[in-house]
Amino acid sequence: MVGIGWFMTIILGGLAGWIAEKIMKADMGVFANIIVGILGAVALNFVLGLAGISFGGWIGQAIVAIVGACILIALYRAIRARS
Numbered sequence: 001m002v003g004i005g006w007f008m009t010i011i012l013g014g015l016a017g018w019i020a021e022k023i024m025k026a027d028m029g030v031f032a033n034i035i036v037g038i039l040g041a042v043a044l045n046f047v048l049g050l051a052g053i054s055f056g057g058w059i060g061q062a063i064v065a066i067v068g069a070c071i072l073i074a075l076y077r078a079i080r081a082r083s
Contacts, residue, residue, distance in 0.1 A: 012058070013037030016065030023066070024073045040068025 017033030020026075020040065028036065044064050048054065055064050 008058075009038060009041075010034060012062055012065060013041060016041065016062055017069050019066050020069030020073060024070055026073050036069045036072050037065050040070070040072045041065035042068075044068030044071065 014030065014034040014037055017028070017035070017037030017040070020036065021028050021033055041061060041064055044067060045054075045061075048064065055061060
């Protein structure tokens with residue numbers, strides 16, 4: 001998450017993970033919400049960076065984190081359904 005510190009990354013990641021959990025109707029804990037939110041933000045920021053797109057500020061990073069977390073939850077469900 002570009003432009004914000006580690007503490008705010010954890011807060012924003014937790015919030016994004018919680019929102020993604022509600023959107024995707026998943027049942028995860030607080031720690032999983034933080035991890036999914038942060039990993040979703042990092043992954044989607046990387047992909048968007050390859051395309052030359054960047055979102056700045058807290059709101060932009062929150063949107064990226066929420067969308068990224070939703071994608072990670074969907075991927076997890078797809079992989080779990082195949083096994």
